[in-house]
Amino acid sequence: MNHDAVSAVAATIDQMKPDFTRLSDRIWDFAELKFEERQSSDLLATALEENGFSVERGVAGMKTAFIGESGSGKPVIAFLGEFDALAGMSQASDVARPQAVSPGATGHGCGHNLLGVGSLMAAIAVARHLKENGLPGTVRYYGCPGEEGGSGKTFMVRAGLFADVDTALTWHPAPFNGVRSTNNLAVLEYFYRFKGMAAHASNAAHLGRSALDAVELMNVGVNFLREHMPQDCRVHYAITDAGGRAANVVQANAEVLYLIRAPEMPQALELAARVEKVARGAAMMTETDVEIVFDTASTNLLPNITLETAMHENMVALGPIAFDEADLAFAKSIQDTFTDEAIKSSIRLYQIKKDVFSNSKVDGSTPLHLGLRDFEGQSHFRAGSTDVGDVSWVTPTAQCWTPTWAIGTNPHTWQVVAQGKSPAAHKAMAHAAKTLAATGLSLLTSPDLLAAAKAEWAEKTDGKPYVCPIPADVMPDQFRHAD
Helix, strand or coil, rough: CCCCHHHHHHHHHHHHHHHHHHHHHHHHCCCCCCCHHHHHHHHHHHHHHHHCEEEECCHHHCCCCCEEEEECCEEEEEEEECCCCCCCCCCCCCCCCEEEEECCCCCCCCCCCHHHHHHHHHHHHHHHHHHHHHHCEEEEEECCCCCCCCCHHHHHHHCCCCCCCCCCEEEEEEEECEEEEEEECEEEEEEEEEECCCCCCCHHHHHHHHHHHHHHHHHHHHHHHHHHHCCCCEEEEEEECCCCCCCCCCCCEEEEEEEEECCCHHHHHHHHHHHHHHHHHHHHHCCCCCEEEEEEEEECCCCCCCHHHHHHHHHHHCCCCCCCCHHHHHHHHHHHHCHHHHHHHHHHCCCCCCCCCCCCCCCCCCCCCCCCCCCCCCCEECCCCCCCHHCCCCCEEEEEEEEECCCCCCCHHHHHHHHHCCCCHHHHHHHHHHHHHHHHHHHCCCCCHHHHHHHHHHHHHHCCCCCCCCCCCCCCHCCCCCC
C-alpha cells in the first residue's frame, strides 16, 4: 500500500465532497425508478465528462446505462454505480417519523443516490492521480441502472461490456462500516398470468373459469412446495393483478409475480421448473390457461477474499469516520423508531462480532457505527440478491459497506429515505469513495495483488462457466414496474 498515494486521493475526495454531496442530494430529489433514471443518469455522465472522462451513453440497450473511461492501457479497473429508486417510498428527509413528501410517490429507499456518487468520486480521484503522476491504467465508471428488480448489470455483462475489465469495485450504504464477504443468492423472477372466463358470479357461476382461483391455488401449492425444497432457498410472491374489484364477477384474468432464489443459478433454475409445474397444475384444476413470462434474474455473488482483504486493509489505514454530536443525535432519533430486536437483528445480519479500532463488540448502544468491523477472511451467507453477482462471475469483484444509516436500519424502509441527505450519510459516502479509490490504487500499483485476485477468481470459477440467466430475446424495455 502506498500511503502517500492513498492520502493524495483521500484529499482529492475531501475537496470534491461539497459539489458531489449536492449531486447526491439532487439524485435523491429525482428518485427515478429502474430504467427511467434519465435525470440521474445524465447528471452522473455529465460529471464524468466535466472531469475528463469520455462517456458512452445508452449502452447494452438501456437508455440510462453509460460507461465513462479515463486513462489507457492495463489494468482496467471498474467502479460500479447505481442510481435507481423504489416505488412507494416517498419520505421527507432529516425527520425521524414517517412523512411522505407525496403519498405513493418514489423514494431512495436503498441509498442508491449515495452509492452512485460515492463510486463516481472514487473513479474521478483515481483517474486524476494516474494523470498527474503519468501512470498507466484505465479507470472506468459503469453507470448501472435498474438494480432494483431490473438487473441492469446483468444486461451489461450479457453485452460483453466487462470483457476486458481486470477487477470491479463497488460499495453499498449500510448501518455498518467495513468489508463483509457474502454469498448472496441467485434469483429468477417470473410473472404467472392466468386467463379464464368471466361470468356472473351468482346467476351463471358454472360458466365462469376463475383466474383468481388459479392464482390462489398456485400460492397454496407453492406453500406446500416450501417444505420440500432446500432450506437455503427462498420463494416469495406478490399478486400483481387480482382480476378487478367486482366480487360478483368471476375473474377472467389474474397475475402473480414470483421471486425464486437459491445459492447458485442451476439450483434456482431447478426450483423454478418445480414452481412451473405447480402453476400448470393450478391452471389444470381451474380449467384456465397460464402464460409464464420471464421478468429478470441475477446470478449469485462470487466473493473474492484477496480483494476483500486489500479493501479491509485500506479501511484500517483510513481510520474511523469523523461523525459529530449532531450526526449521533439524528441517528439516535432514527434508532428510537426501531425495536430492540430490530437493532440486534441488524448487528447479526452484518456479523459484527468485533470492532477493529476499539477491539470490542458492537451492541447498538451507539446509534452510528464509529469503528470498523473486523474482517474474518471468510464468507457469510446472506439471503438477498444483487446483479453485482453477474459481474463477479466475469471479473474479480469486491465491495465494502459504510455507515450511512443508524444501526438497526433495514433497506427499503422510510428510515433509509429520511437519512439519505443527512450529513452523516454524506460523510459515509465520502469514506466509501476513499476506500474504493485506495483499493483501486492498490490494484493499479501492485501486479502481485491483481494476479492473486485473478488466481482466486479462476480457481472458484473453474468448471463453472458464467451463463447469463436472462434470455437473449429479453430486453430492458420489456420490463414493467410492480405497483
